[in-house]
Structures are given as C-alpha cells and as structure tokens.
Amino acid sequence: MTRTARLPKPNDLEISFMSTLQLDRRRFLKSVAMATATAAAHESFAATSNNVPLPLLDPQVSDPPSIDGVTWDKAPCRFCGTGCHVMVGTKDNRVVAVAGDRHAPVNKGLLCVKGYHVGSILYGKDRLTKPLLKTDTGYKAISWDEAIQVIAKRVTRNPKGFAIYGSGQWTIPEGYACQKFIKGGLSNNHIDPNARLCMASAVTGFIGTYGVDEPAGCYDDLDVADVIITWGNNPAEMHPVLFSRFIDRRSRGEKVTLIDIGTRRTRTTELANEYLCFKPHTDLAIANGIMHQLIVNETYDKQFIEKHCNFRKQVDPHKPTLKGAPSTFEDFKQAVAEYTPEKVEEISGVPAEKIVLLGKLFGQRDLRITSLWCMGMNQHSAGTMINNLVHSVHLLSGHFGKPGDAPTSLTGQPSACGTAREVGTLAHALPGGRLVAKDAHRHETEDLWNLPRGRMNPKPGYHTVKMWESICTPTHEPGGEVDTIWVQVTNPGQTLPNLHKLFDRKDDLKDKFLIVSDVYPTATTQLADLILPSAMWVEKNGIFGNSERRTQQWFRQVTPPGDARDDCWQVIAVARALFDMGFEGMKDKDGKFLFHPQSLDENGNEIPIWQWEHYYGKVNVDKTIFEEYRQFSRLKHKDLAPYDEYVKARGLRWPVVEQPDGTWRETGFRFSGFDDPYVRKGPDGKPMDIDFYHSTTSDGRAQVWHYPYIDPPEMPDDQYPFWLCTGRVLEHWHSGTMTRRVPQLARAVPRSYVEIHPDDARAANIGNGRLVKIESRRGSIVLPARINGRGQPPRGSIFVPFFDETKLINNVTLDVTCPISKEPDYKKCAVRISVASSSRG
Amino acid sequence: MPISGLILTLCSDSKAAQSAILKCHEDPRIEVGEFVGLRRCPITLTTQSQEEDKACWQALQADPGIDHVDVACVFFDDDQADDSPKQATVDDSDSTLAQAQ
Numbered sequence: 001m002t003r004t005a006r007l008p009k010p011n012d013l014e015i016s017f018m019s020t021l022q023l024d025r026r027r028f029l030k031s032v033a034m035a036t037a038t039a040a041a042h043e044s045f046a047a048t049s050n051n052v053p054l055p056l057l058d059p060q061v062s063d064p065p066s067i068d069g070v071t072w073d074k075a076p077c078r079f080c081g082t083g084c085h086v087m088v089g090t091k092d093n094r095v096v097a098v099a100g101d102r103h104a105p106v107n108k109g110l111l112c113v114k115g116y117h118v119g120s121i122l123y124g125k126d127r128l129t130k131p132l133l134k135t136d137t138g139y140k141a142i143s144w145d146e147a148i149q150v151i152a153k154r155v156t157r158n159p160k161g162f163a164i165y166g167s168g169q170w171t172i173p174e175g176y177a178c179q180k181f182i183k184g185g186l187s188n189n190h191i192d193p194n195a196r197l198c199m200a201s202a203v204t205g206f207i208g209t210y211g212v213d214e215p216a217g218c219y220d221d222l223d224v225a226d227v228i229i230t231w232g233n234n235p236a237e238m239h240p241v242l243f244s245r246f247i248d249r250r251s252r253g254e255k256v257t258l259i260d261i262g263t264r265r266t267r268t269t270e271l272a273n274e275y276l277c278f279k280p281h282t283d284l285a286i287a288n289g290i291m292h293q294l295i296v297n298e299t300y301d302k303q304f305i306e307k308h309c310n311f312r313k314q315v316d317p318h319k320p321t322l323k324g325a326p327s328t329f330e331d332f333k334q335a336v337a338e339y340t341p342e343k344v345e346e347i348s349g350v351p352a353e354k355i356v357l358l359g360k361l362f363g364q365r366d367l368r369i370t371s372l373w374c375m376g377m378n379q380h381s382a383g384t385m386i387n388n389l390v391h392s393v394h395l396l397s398g399h400f401g402k403p404g405d406a407p408t409s410l411t412g413q414p415s416a417c418g419t420a421r422e423v424g425t426l427a428h429a430l431p432g433g434r435l436v437a438k439d440a441h442r443h444e445t446e447d448l449w450n451l452p453r454g455r456m457n458p459k460p461g462y463h464t465v466k467m468w469e470s471i472c473t474p475t476h477e478p479g480g481e482v483d484t485i486w487v488q489v490t491n492p493g494q495t496l497p498n499l500h501k502l503f504d505r506k507d508d509l510k511d512k513f514l515i516v517s518d519v520y521p522t523a524t525t526q527l528a529d530l531i532l533p534s535a536m537w538v539e540k541n542g543i544f545g546n547s548e549r550r551t552q553q554w555f556r557q558v559t560p561p562g563d564a565r566d567d568c569w570q571v572i573a574v575a576r577a578l579f580d581m582g583f584e585g586m587k588d589k590d591g592k593f594l595f596h597p598q599s600l601d602e603n604g605n606e607i608p609i610w611q612w613e614h615y616y617g618k619v620n621v622d623k624t625i626f627e628e629y630r631q632f633s634r635l636k637h638k639d640l641a642p643y644d645e646y647v648k649a650r651g652l653r654w655p656v657v658e659q660p661d662g663t664w665r666e667t668g669f670r671f672s673g674f675d676d677p678y679v680r681k682g683p684d685g686k687p688m689d690i691d692f693y694h695s696t697t698s699d700g701r702a703q704v705w706h707y708p709y710i711d712p713p714e715m716p717d718d719q720y721p722f723w724l725c726t727g728r729v730l731e732h733w734h735s736g737t738m739t740r741r742v743p744q745l746a747r748a749v750p751r752s753y754v755e756i757h758p759d760d761a762r763a764a765n766i767g768n769g770r771l772v773k774i775e776s777r778r779g780s781i782v783l784p785a786r787i788n789g790r791g792q793p794p795r796g797s798i799f800v801p802f803f804d805e806t807k808l809i810n811n812v813t814l815d816v817t818c819p820i821s822k823e824p825d826y827k828k829c830a831v832r833i834s835v836a837s838s839s840r841g
Numbered sequence: 842m843p844i845s846g847l848i849l850t851l852c853s854d855s856k857a858a859q860s861a862i863l864k865c866h867e868d869p870r871i872e873v874g875e876f877v878g879l880r881r882c883p884i885t886l887t888t889q890s891q892e893e894d895k896a897c898w899q900a901l902q903a904d905p906g907i908d909h910v911d912v913a914c915v916f917f918d919d920d921q922a923d924d925s926p927k928q929a930t931v932d933d934s935d936s937t938l939a940q941a942q
C-alpha cells in the first residue's frame with residue numbers, strides 16, 4: 001500500500017479554520033507541509049528567464065499556509081549570499097515556522113538544509129543576554145549604560161587607535177552606521193569587514209576589468225546557460241538553491257552541461273559532465289590555456305574585442321598593481337603562446353584534451369556559458385589575477401552581456417555585496433564606490449554627512465590582516481597603534497589565518513582591548529574584554545544585499561532575548577555618549593549629533609534613538625539610514641530605490657531607476673543596452689549593445705588581462721609534502737557559531753575532520769576515523785580521518801572544514817595575501833600528516 | 842520535532858530513482874506526494890527524535906537515486922519550540938562563556 005497523500009491543488013492552499021479544528025495538529029501541519037512542497041515543486045525558475053520582472057508584492061497577500069495564530073512576514077535567509085527569501089511564521093513572540101517564499105524570484109519557494117533550520121538559530125540555549133565585562137576574577141554582568149561608557153572611554157583615550165571589524169553579515173544600516181562612526185566621527189579609517197577574507201579578490205577583479213565592482217549578470221543566467229562552469233566552486237553544497245535552478249532544468253530534460261574545475265571531488269562533481277581536477281593555484285595556467293586555444297584556433301570574438309576591449313598586463317608580475325599597464329593584442333598573443341595544452345597539463349595536471357575541450361566550448365558563439373566562482377578563486381594568493389583572467393576568458397570569447405553568458409562571482413555571506421562592497425565598509429573605501437584617498441570623494445562624503453571640510457582622513461586604514469597584526473603588536477612598537485577593536489557579527493578568533501600570530505598574542509598585551517558584539521559565545525569572545533549581546537535576524541529590522549545585486553528588506557518579527565540589542569543601536573548609543581562628552585568628531589559642522597538626520601521622525605522632531613526604549617518607536621532607523629545612504633548609490637550608477645519600495649518587493653537588483661510612471665525598475669544585466677538604463681546611446685540614437693561606462697581607460701571598454709602562472713609562495717616539499725585546502729560543509733555556515741547550535745545540524749556534522757585520499761591514507765597507515773596530526777610551519781592540529789566521504793581530495797592533498805571552534809585549522813594555515821586585494825589564501829599551504837594516536841576519533 | 846515539506850529531485854537513471862522512491866515509501870517517517878513532472882517529488886518528513894532527523898537527511902542526500910533535496914517549509918512542533926534551547930547540542934565545554942554567565 002502506498003502512502004501517497006491526497007493533496008490540495010497547488011494553488012489551493014487556503015485551509016479553513018474549521019478544517020483546522022477537525023484535524024489533529026500534526027496531521028494538519030503535515031498536510032500543509034505537503035501542499036507547500038507540492039506547490040514549490042510546481043514552480044519553475046525558467047518562468048522568469050529572459051525577462052526582468054519587478055517582483056513587487058505585498059507580503060500580506062502572499063500565500064504562506066494559513067495556520068491558526070501564526071503571523072507570517074518576509075525576510076531573506078540569514079545564511080549565504082544566495083539570498084533566498086523566507087516566509088517566517090511567528091506565534092507568541094517566537095519563530096514557529098519557516099517556508100520558502102514562492103514569490104521570490106531567487107528561490108521560488110525553495111530553501112536548503114540551512115534555510116530549513118534558519119528559525120532555530122535564534123534559540124540556542126547559550127544566547128548572550130547581558131553585557132559582560134572581563135575582570136580579574138572572570139566576567140561580570142554590567143548594564144548597557146556602563147558598557148556604553150566603557151567603550152566611549154576607550155575611544156576618547158586614543159581615537160586614532162580605535163578600530164571596528166565587521167562582516168558581510170552586518171545589515172546595510174549597521175555597516176553604514178559603523179562606517180560613519182569611524183570615518184566621519186573618528187577620522188581614522190580603521191574599519192574592515194571579514195569580507196576581506198572572502199570577497200576582496202572578486203572586488204579587485206571586477207574593478208581591474210570593468211572599473212566598477214560586482215557582477216554584470218544575475219541568477220537568471222543559470223536558467224538559460226548551455227554550459228555552467230564552476231571554478232573551484234561547490235554550489236551543490238555552498239549555494240544549494242542556486243544549484244537547484246540547474247537541477248530543475250535537467251529534471252525537465254533540458255541539456256545543460258556542467259563542468260567542474262576543482263581541486264577536490266564534491267557533491268557538485270557528482271552531477272558534472274566533466275570534472276577537471278587541477279593542482280592548487282594552477283587555475284592561472286588553465287585560464288591562460290583557454291585563451292591560447294581561442295587565439296590559435298582563431299575562435300576569439302574579434303568583433304567584441306575590437307569594439308569593447310583593451311589589453312592590459314603587469315609590468316612586473318611579481319609586483320602587480322590594480323591597473324597594470326596598457327598592452328596590445330600582439331603582446332597578449334605572444335604572452336599566452338606558451339600556454340599550449342601540453343604545457344598547461346604539465347603545470348596543472350588537467351589533461352591536454354580537456355584544455356582543448358574548454359577552448360572549443362568558449363570558441364562556440366552559439367553556446368551560452370556562465371562561469372561561477374566563490375572562495376576557490378578569491379582566497380588565493382593570486383586572487384585578483386585569477387579573477388581578472390576568468391573575466392578575460394569571457395571577454396576574449398565574447399561570452400558576455402547576453403542572458404546566460406556571464407562571469408559571475410558568488411558571495412558566501414548574506415550581505416557581502418550589500419554591506420561590505422556597496423556600503424564600502426573597507427579600510428580604503430567610502431559608500432557608493434568612493435575612495436578615502438581621493439579628495440573629491442571625501443569632499444562629497446563630507447557634504448552628504450554635513451561634516452566640516454577636512455574632517456575625513458585621506459589615509460586608508462588598516463586592512464584585516466594588518467588590523468589584527470596591529471592589535472597583536474605592543475603599542476609602543478611600530479605598527480602597534482591599534483589598541484581597541486570592536487568586533488561585530490563575525491568570529492575572527494576562528495577565521496583569521498595564522499591565529500597564533502594574528503589573534504592569540506593580543507592576550508599578553510594588557511593595554512589592548514577587544515569588544516565583541518555577538519549572539520553566542522565564540523572563539524573570539526574567549527579573548528574579549530567586553531562582550532555585548534546582540535539581536536539577530538528577525539529580532540531586528542534589516543536590509544541585506546545578495547550576490548546578484550539584490551537589496552532585500554525585512555522588519556523585526558520577534559524581540560531579542562534578555563538585554564540583547566541591535567548592533568546598529570549599539571554604535572549610535574556609543575556615538576551619542578561621545579557627543580554628550582563633547583567629543584568633536586560626533587558633531588556635524590553645525591554642532592549637531594552625527595546621527596541627527598537618522599533621529600528625525602516624519603515631522604522633523606528629534607527622537608532620542610540612542611535610548612533603547614525609543615529605538616523602535618516613532619522612527620524607523622533602518623529607513624532613515626537607508627535614505628541617507630541611497631544618495632551615495634547614485635554616484636556610481638548603483639542606484640537604490642526608496643526604502644518603501646523594498647518593503648513591497650522581494651528584493652530589487654540595482655541600478656533601480658524610477659520610470660516616467662513613477663514605478664521603479666530593477667536591472668538584471670549590467671552594461672547591456674537591452675537592459676541597463678545607464679548604457680549610453682550610439683550614433684543611431686539607440687542604446688549601444690555593450691557599454692562599460694566605468695571603464696578604467698575612460699573609453700567604454702573593459703580590460704582583457706594577461707597574467708602568467710607563477711608558483712605560489714608555499715608549495716609541498718620533502719618536509720611538508722601535502723597541500724592543505726580548507727573550506728565549508730553543507731550543514732554549517734562559516735565558523736558554525738549559529739549552525740552548531742541547531743541540534744540537527746550539529747549532530748549531522750558535529751566535529752571537524754580531515755579528508756584524505758585512500759592511497760595516501762594507506763601509505764601513512766591511516767584508517768577511517770583514525771586521529772591524524774596535521775602540521776605546517778605555523779602550527780598543528782589533530783583530527784579524525786575521513787576517507788571516501790562526501791568530499792574526496794586527490795592524492796597529495798587533504799581538506800579540512802573550518803566550522804569547528806574546538807579544532808582551529810587556522811592555526812595551521814598561511815597568512816600570505818593576494819598582493820592587490822590583501823585577501824589571505826586559505827586554499828593552499830604545505831603540511832605533513834601522521835598518525836596521532838591509535839585510538840579512533 | 843520538525844515537520845517539513847521537502848522536494849526530491851530524482852536522478853535520470855530510472856532504476857536508481859525508482860529504488861529511491863521505494864525506500865521513501867517504506868520509511869514511516871516519510872510521506873510521498875504526487876510527482877511533479879518526471880523527476881520532482883514532494884515529500885513530508887516527520888521524525889520522533891533529532892537522531893532520526895539526521896539519519897533521514899543523510900540517507901536522502903546520499904541516495905544515488907536522488908540528485909538534490911530542496912526544502913519548501915518546516916514547522917517546528919510545539920515540543921520542539923519549547924525544548925530546543927535546552928537541547929542545543931554544542932558541548933558545554935565548548936561554550937566558553939557558559940560559566941561566565
């Protein structure tokens with residue numbers, strides 16, 4: 001007998017109150033679950049392809065299942081940069097249900113296993129609920145007023161040595177408030193996000209190629225591409241709902257070729273048509289090999305190159321710069337000439353015929369090819385260069401600017417694009433793609449913030465690695481000037497590379513001070529001098545910006561536990577305490593509070609938003625911040641719509657431009673005349689087909705780069721014969737602070753492990769589950785072996801996930817960075833392995 | 842205990858796909874819905890304990906007949922809602938501030 005359910009029709013989800021009473025609760029919930037799943041299965045991503053609908057919807061008329069007493073509202077998922085939309089069901093001030101949002105073009109009602117548990121992340125038993133100050137005898141609970149005073153005093157003691165370290169999990173208003181506090185208030189520029197550790201190379205890659213950051217294409221590309229190439233990327237586990245779009249097409253019988261270019265077999269490999277396993281770092285040679293094939297076969301897109309591209313090179317590849325130097329096609333041709341398939345095979349280990357295959361695919365004009373990448377290309381000691389090269393492959397072959405033809409980077413965090421890149425919470429940047437080093441940009445910012453001319457500092461602050469090096473250096477020594485770091489929404493005590501050097505040493509330096517705002521205890525709070533309990537996700541208002549330039553708004557739906565409060569409020573409260581102490585930096589040029597515009601209600605009355613009881617009162621602080629911030633967005637054609645438009649929408653992709661009828665139109669495909677409103681008109685009065693209107697050469701052209709393959713700074717040798725690669729797993733999000741508190745996820749993958757090839761394991765007498773010691777020149781760690789598991793590295797390589805705060809693999813990793821983006825390379829260093837103990841892990 | 846609505850995308854090998862669906866039919870925690878197209882199948886998953894939940898997820902994801910598992914919704918049962926904070930599985934020894942609070 002089958003147990004196939006009798007299902008309501010997909011569009012027949014309304015279940016009456018009376019029928020609710022007739023079913024027992026569990027049966028009822030089951031029937032709702034089945035109906036919702038069936039409805040979501042009916043959705044097709046392809047339905048939105050080839051057009052750019054404006055998904056303006058009223059959340060009130062959306063159709064989450066009706067369940068007695070449950071109130072539904074929208075929010076983006078708290079986890080990855082895919083930016084799925086979730087319908088959140090709350091009852092009695094608690095999240096009781098989560099459903100994929102069927103009206104969201106990103107996910108069409110689907111979520112992944114992490115999204116499945118997003119509601120549970122709020123309810124770990126060890127939520128931080130009180131400010132805690134470190135004393136000689138341990139941590140002491142203090143009031144918020146005391147905590148704010150402690151921070152204000154650290155600022156006044158040495159404003160130039162006060163830094164903020166945040167993340168792509170900051171909401172846009174949170175990041176913006178920190179940005180204004182540090183750059184407008186303290187004038188020191190020491191603010192950087194952990195996005196430096198994950199997205200910085202993508203940023204420099206986009207800027208070096210197009211003169212402006214962030215992808216030209218969008219997720220719609222995945223619905224029409226004939227070929228999808230993953231470059232060191234595992235979307236099946238890391239961006240599962242995006243991968244679903246591909247799965248969905250295949251399940252409907254469409255031919256979509258998936259090529260996985262990687263250093264280890266993953267779940268993505270299982271569904272790939274081709275798996276090209278390369279030696280770490282040699283993706284540089286593979287990209288050069290493809291371009292060599294395009295040249296020798298004369299299959300590059302001559303017209304596209306002539307009309308839309310310049311050539312660029314590094315004068316000294318060992319000392320690269322963001323803009324390099326002009327080059328010519330002839331130069332370029334000569335430079336790639338050595339990358340024959342055989343030579344690339346020798347360098348990379350990828351068979352020559354596979355390089356030929358890639359060359360052939362890119363040489364076909366009638367195919368649509370989308371490249372995807374994430375950390376594999378970014379956490380790379382030549383991160384900017386490999387980003388530039390993959391863009392160059394697409395430009396040289398003309399696979400650009402049409403739906404399905406795009407080089408697209410993905411982000412790991414939900415607002416790496418929105419907060420880190422667009423708000424510009426980086427040590428060198430300002431909101432809206434402006435730079436602190438440029439006089440005109442600082443002046444624009446000073447004007448928008450109503451600051452006196454000269455308030456802002458032209459010297460970029462410390463990037464992540466330097467910031468942490470500085471707090472770990474005695475104050476009286478050169479480079480030791482940062483004496484306080486305030487960490488929000490991230491966990492550097494686990495995620496920085498080479499932790500002994502960049503984090504642990506702070507503990508011996510008694511005049512240094514670490515403030516950590518977080519929701520749970522973490523590896524970072526272990527060294528904190530002051531811990532602040534934060535609200536998270538739907539416990540606060542928020543705005544994120546996902547990987548495809550989509551800005552997404554949500555409202556607070558439940559209150560945070562205990563004394564936990566919004567990160568944004570924390571910053572404004574400290575700023576106000578400083579203002580009240582007479583600190584000049586917290587005044588604008590009229591002597592008003594730095595956040596005065598944010599505190600005005602609709603009638604222009606100042607509301608004391610720095611007092612928690614007024615923070616969610618007459619002023620929506622997210623809205624007042626966003627309305628100021630969006631003025632910056634127009635400076636580099638990243639226009640954002642008014643806040644209220646985002647309240648109605650399931651996110652909008654910038655540039656969002658007002659139409660003559662007063663509606664707001666988003667943009668799917670940048671630089672393409674058929675869609676991007678900023679593409680200039682040609683002589684015929686029609687928009688040009690392609691226009692790189694932020695070109696670094698000011699001629700509307702993108703840059704095709706050549707960069708040679710150069711060995712990485714550390715490679716396996718006789719002493720340390722293995723490559724170590726680190727990364728993530730499906731069940732855990734980044735450092736596991738949230739997902740390790742979800743019982744189902746924690747139990748699914750409770751502890752870290754090391755993946756080893758069976759032959760290497762055999763040679764070292766290592767069995768499955770046996771404890772293995774992994775040593776590098778910097779540190780060591782002991783982990784149980786996993787052989788033939790979900791991920792399978794090739795011989796000579798091992799892989800360790802970094803989510804486990806009890807097994808800090810970053811004691812082993814290398815802190816070398818890309819010379820341009822300053823992003824560390826977590827994907828390769830040299831290690832040795834040995835049996836640690838005869839017991840099993 | 843969560844009750845969830847999931848969508849299985851079955852692989853193109855019909856034998857493996859059939860066997861995966863058969864296993865789902867035999868599993869009392871799973872209720873199988875009506876196919877959408879040839880390869881997409883909605884199911885519900887109800888477990889009595891977290892161990893079961895884990896085992897079920899892993900089995901579904903590892904099944905060679907299943908290409909992909911998507912989630913449409915999850916309802917946290919009342920028990921789950923009440924218990925989850927107390928059931929967090931991170932060892933207390935890892936929660937460095939557990940004592941401090």
Ligand code: SF4
Pocket residue numbers: 077078079080081082083084107110111112113114115116238239240241242
């Ligand atoms: S794919 Fe990312 S955004 Fe979507 S549900 Fe999963 S974790 Fe959340």
